Amino acid sequence: xxxxxxxxEIEQKEMKKEIxxxxxxxxxxxxxxxxxxxxxxxxxxxxxxxxxQGGTGSRATFVVxxxxxxxxxxxxxxxxxxxxxxxxxMKKGRVRRAKLYYLRKRIGSAAxxxxxxx
Amino acid sequence: MNGLIxxxxxxxxxxxxxxxxxxxxxxxxxxxVVNQVKTMEKDGYRxxxxxxxxxxxxxxxxxxxxxxxxxxxGIVKGQEFKVDIFAEGERIKVSGTSxxxxxxxxxxxxxFHRGDMAHGSKFHRLPGSIGAGTTPGRVLKxxxxxxxxxxxxxxxxxxxxxxIDLEKNMILLKGAVPGCDNAIVVLNKGKKNG
Numbered sequence: 001x002x003x004x005x006x007x008x009e010i011e012q013k014e015m016k017k018e019i020x021x022x023x024x025x026x027x028x029x030x031x032x033x034x035x036x037x038x039x040x041x042x043x044x045x046x047x048x049x050x051x052x053q054g055g056t057g058s059r060a061t062f063v064v065x066x067x068x069x070x071x072x073x074x075x076x077x078x079x080x081x082x083x084x085x086x087x088x089x090m091k092k093g094r095v096r097r098a099k100l101y102y103l104r105k106r107i108g109s110a111a112x113x114x115x116x117x118x
Numbered sequence: 119m120n121g122l123i124x125x126x127x128x129x130x131x132x133x134x135x136x137x138x139x140x141x142x143x144x145x146x147x148x149x150x151v152v153n154q155v156k157t158m159e160k161d162g163y164r165x166x167x168x169x170x171x172x173x174x175x176x177x178x179x180x181x182x183x184x185x186x187x188x189x190x191x192g193i194v195k196g197q198e199f200k201v202d203i204f205a206e207g208e209r210i211k212v213s214g215t216s217x218x219x220x221x222x223x224x225x226x227x228x229x230f231h232r233g234d235m236a237h238g239s240k241f242h243r244l245p246g247s248i249g250a251g252t253t254p255g256r257v258l259k260x261x262x263x264x265x266x267x268x269x270x271x272x273x274x275x276x277x278x279x280x281x282i283d284l285e286k287n288m289i290l291l292k293g294a295v296p297g298c299d300n301a302i303v304v305l306n307k308g309k310k311n312g
Binding site for chain 2: 004006007010011014033058059078080081082083
C-alpha cells in the first residue's frame with residue numbers, strides 16, 4: 001500500500017533535465033548564483049572535482065576543491081540546484097580513485113597536480 | 119472542515135522559488151469521508167467525524183477522527199474532503215505516534231548528563247541518586263528513571279505546508295513529522311484544535 005513511488009515522482013520533478021558532464025579529477029569552473037542586495041549575479045568557482053555523490057538521484061552533490069593563497073577551500077554543490085548554473089570543464093583529468101581525499105594531505109604544487117586525460 | 123487524516127510516506131527535499139533547499143515530509147492525506155456529524159442539539163457540541171482508508175469487508179473506515187467545527191450546516195454523512203481544505207504556505211498542527219525506542223536509560227530518555235567515560239571514572243551512564251534517605255523514606259512520584267521510550271502521542275505545531283497535490287492527495291510539510299513511514303498522522307488547522 002505504501003506509495004514510495006510518490007517520493008520518486010516528486011524527486012524527478014526537482015531534477016534538471018540536462019546535467020553537465022564531468023567526472024572526478026576534472027578541473028571545472030562552477031557558476032553559481034549570488035545575491036548582493038537586490039542584484040543577482042553568477043560567480044565562478046574553479047577547482048578540482050574531488051567527489052561526486054548521490055548517483056543519479058535528485059540529492060546528488062559534488063565537491064570542488066581549490067587552493068586559495070595556499071589554503072585549501074572546498075565547496076559542495078547540489079547538482080540539481082537551480083542556483084548552480086553552468087559547469088565548465090577546463091581540463092579533463094585521469095585519476096584512479098573515486099574520491100580524491102588524498103589531495104587534502106598534499107602541499108604546494110602537488111596538491112593540484114593531476115594527470116591530464118588523453 | 120478543520121483537518122484531515124493522512125499517512126506518512128517518507129521524507130525528501132525540494133527547492134523553493136528562490137532556489138533554497140527545503141527538507142519535506144510527504145504525506146498522503148485523504149480523501150476523508152464524513153462518518154458522523156455532531157450537532158449542538160443532539161450531542162451538545164459541534165464536530166465532524168471523518169474516516170480514512172476504506173476497508174475491504176467492513177463499511178467502517180480503518181481510521182476515524184473527530185474535528186471540532188464552528189459550523190456543521192451543509193456537511194452531510196458521506197461527503198468527501200480532500201487536501202484542498204489546506205493552502206500552500208499555511209501553518210498547521212500535525213499529530214502522530216512517535217517511533218518506539220523500547221527500554222532506554224536516563225541519558226537518552228531524559229537527557230541526563232553522563233559521567234566521565236575514562237580517567238578512572240566508574241560512573242558512566244547511571245542515573246545517580248534518586249532521593250534522600252529516611253526523610254522522606256520513599257522515592258518521590260514522577261522521578262525520572264529508565265523505562266519505555268517513544269510510541270506516544272506527539273504533536274508538532276506550526277508546521278509549514280510547502281506544497282499540495284490535489285490530484286494525488288499528497289501534501290508536503292516542511293521538516294520532520296512524528297512517527298515512522300506508513301504511520302497515521304492527523305493534520306489539524308484552526309485555533310480550536312491547536
